[in-house]
Amino acid sequence: MVDEQGAARREPDLDYFQRRAEQEVRSAQRATDPAAVAAHYAIAETYLDRVARIQDAPTETGGEVD
Secondary structure, X not given: OOOHXXXXXXXXXXXXXXXXXXXXHHHHHHOOOHHHHHHHHHHHHXXXXXXXXXXXXXXXXXXXXX
16 A cells, blocks of 8 residues: 555656656767667666556555556
8 A cells, every 4th residue: 555645756756757767768869889878778777667666556545557
């Protein structure tokens, strides 16, 4: 069960992690050094993993998030 504070954080956290993932993908696309490209994509993947965990987390009522 998610407490009220956790539920209140869910959307801002989701928005933040999605935005950061998009920023990292754009940075990877602009980078010219292969190591920098790989690093930006790795960071983007980390943010996307966090997005997926938030989306898969049960809601306050115990159901899945749509």
